[in-house]
Amino acid sequence: MSNHTHSHPKFAVVGHPNKGKSSIVSALSMDDSVQISDTPGTTTKKRSFPLSVDGKIVYELFDTPGFQRARRVLAWLEAHEVSADKKQEVVQAFIDTHKEDERFRDEIELLEPIMNGAGIIYVVDASKPYGKEYEAEMEVLRWTGQPSMALINKIGESDYSKEWKKALEQYFKMVRTFNPMQVDKAQHISILESMAQLKEEWIAPVKSSIKLLESYYDQMIDKSAYLITRLVYESLTFVDKLKFNTEEASEEDRKKIEKNYKEKLRGFEKRTQEKIEHIWNHDHLEIEENILTFDGMDLFSEETASIFGLTRKEMMITGITSGAVTGAGIDLLFAGHTLLLGGAIGAVVGGVGAYFGFDELSEIKVLGQNLGKRFLQMGPMENRNFPYILLGRNLYYTSVISHKSHAKREMIHINMDSTFKDKWLDDDLKKSLEKYHKLFRSGKEVDAEALKAYEALIKETLKKLIDSQEK
């Protein structure tokens, strides 16, 4: 007998071999560990992908092997011709009879979750023409009596959707088109909404799953914003030291500390990007080393600076405005008796500082000369453009990762140009960010509130970026 004791909605993704069932499961469960290949029979066992909150399953998705001997199953079922109300029992009898039969291993694997109450999501590939051979498996599914929908998987170039739709509508009350390779939050939610319609009692739990999923997306943005904040903060405040034993530091020592300093900052960025991949459940990304450095565009290269950083002019304007704001504070303190000189001086100081601090990363200082333990010190970061470069690169990286479908297995292609900067950085944001960058560079202790406020700015920017790409 079918088992309906579990209250949460369940959905079995079934279909012909190699039609993208695993891709769909991978995209909907945001799990890139699912094996996907063009070889039929890659999925040999059903696999459960529960959406759980604090361990409580809200809904469950099953990836299943494809039908291998659908005609034989149908022949067995039809040999037990019964009235419609007994058909489910016949399917269950088929499972019970053939449990140990190796020939029907795949059919048993895919029918079991259905007979345990899972709704059917029947997947077809719209890039390939419809064939009558599919009818046997659709008929078998009809025998199970479970609510069902069809998903037309649009992954290829050719499009046979129309003929598929006509055929599928004969068997399924709902037919949807879905491309697992280009799934975003909106599409993900839209498919879940369709799934909810399969059974009245699933509407409420699936709707709450949708809410959860939305907060899950928010969590991922939150966590990414936190990591980017820490990256900028740690990179700007990082200080590297190198001991030397000679009277004077050699040019080689200076080069060495600069190299070490840059390597450490690259390391910070790399680790952050790995954590971001983990947050977005892309633990199995195939990324070559050069992708991490943005296709050869090193963190410190001029090309990177030209794409992600501010121009010298923009940097000066930012310096002038933030300097003027500080100076204006002094004017305000003296009730204008300074004849607004504070603002003017602040602007000049800010602008000049920005102009001269454009190219240099950080001064290399020789410390401890009098105490006998001489060492070179590099950092904290003085380059005013660097935080914008770092932010730009990592906001960009996160937005790419956040939009990468978990069903995609190929390498990430990063195509960007200087217009990306315009997508996230406006004058107001520049002004707000600069205030914190200045604080980070100052060497003063940065309290949790300041970091929180900076993180909020990053989160808002990241959210806008991700949302804008979905539109």
Next chain:
Amino acid sequence: MDLKSYLNLFALLENPPTTHEENRAFGLSHQALKQKPVKALMAWEDSYVSTLPQPSLGERFSSYLYGTTLILGVLAFILGVLSGLALLSYSGHEPVNVIYFIAMVVFFPLLTMFLTLIAMMRTKRNRSLLVHISPAFWMEKIFSLLPNQTQKDIKELKINPLLLNWIMIKRSQILALLFSLGLFIALISIVVTKDIAFAWSTTLHITPEAFHAFLNTLALPWRELFPDAVPSIELIKHSQYFRLGDSLSKTMIDNASELGEWWKFLACATFFYAIFLRFLLFLLANFGLNRAIEKSTLTLPGATKLLREMNEPIIRTHANNEESVFVPSKENYEQLVHTLDASYDMVQGWAIGKENLVVLNDSMQIITPEFFEVGGSKSLEEDNEILAKSHGEVLFFVKGWEPPTMDFIDYIKELSLKVDKIIVVPVGTAKNNYKIDTSAVDVWDRKLSQLHEPKVWLKR
């Protein structure tokens, strides 16, 4: 919330003993602390501090801090007593000049307290000059040169500057307080054990009236409570002292019994300026340190992550179990046909209709007397009928874009028992003029290679 807990939390966060799930369970069982992050972190620290190697970092640091503070405190107290004795040293020939003592118990504390207040406002700075010029800072630096394992551990510990500055400020207040207590005790001891004649003397032209007014102002905090502890104008006049000449003035000698009365003023000044105000500053430093610990707790590496793990529901969407790795066969099918013959005994198509088979034959210029559709929508009985008729060499068309199923394999196995040779020909869609991608043929290649059937050949 104290330094010990802060350091233990720091050590726990470096190697967290809990999983994400455990942290969430902790958050759920401490819902009341959701809006109180510092308390939540402390409660977590309290629950897991026992997992740290004992003695814990917090205990080691606290006992080190307590030990050094105690030693430095004793030294400061002794220094205070000795300074008091030196300032009040009285040979019986010359009176003790109160100006020195007033400077030590009023002006010096006021100056250092002022600097401390400035230092308190600049605690966020990494290198606070005012903290670095504190005697406590340097005394400890000297102290740290002594070999000690704990010091080695502590040097490796990176405490944030805000906290370090506040620790130093608080420590300075304790030492200054003990130094002042030393001065106070020295004053009382000398007053009790000796008969001291106090006087005042300065190079500046200050009249007794002006000096009286000045002292009256200094005595403002206690003059209502202890009027005797405010020097009268007469006492000031009688105790003015000029060092020129070998002998004391007659007025002083005549009023020798009054000169000792200064001690009350000095004791009150010491108590109020050097001890009471310093104690207030110590309380302020203590408050500042506690606030700094709270603030620093939230900036500890890992603290935000831990709070997030406690407060955010764990949402999981992926599989709980690992998938067994599928290794596709790398075997290549060896029975390949590259060119088709002009004729075959029969043509069969797997889920391909008769009409299409005729078209396919025409397009490949193949002559065959019989065409049969098998598989697909045909029943197993219909397939068996065709199997029974099968003989000779069979050209077997399959939809190349569809992967071979076991249903097909079953049929091919049966067919191979009936015929001499089967040539499987994967074809493309009509739209593509029946041309098929190599990758699709590869799929058939791999499947047939598992079949190990000598009669089955693949057209590539």
